[in-house]
Amino acid sequence: MGLKIEQGRIAGGVWEGVLTGAATAPGIEVLHEGRAVEGVEVHAVTGTAGSCTVRVPIPAWALNDGVQSFLVQSDGVTLAQFTLVAGQAPDQDLRAELNLLRAELDLLKRAFQRHVREG
16 A cells, blocks of 8 residues: 555644655645745554554745745655645636646656666
8 A cells, every 4th residue: 555645734834734645754844836834744544554644844935925835755656736825816626736736847847857877
């Protein structure tokens, strides 16, 4: 069974999800526009084998007008994503999806460039 994040929610400026399928607490990285978010916490859930809570404090530098997408990853694999919308309401939810696709394309581009450099 692979890693999977369920029950993602935002409360009090922190995104929280439940990670399942982990024998131990894996390394989790959260990216916003290619920049790593600091302060990510992963803790095993007591009494529930293979489950961990993932807590991501939403940094002030990421709160801007428009659509902001965050990618939750482990070993380069995107496990979840969350999106914030601030300022004027977007014309459609399509903008949020487009922003997420751009973030994932940027991630793929960097991985491809790293692959080419390494030979």
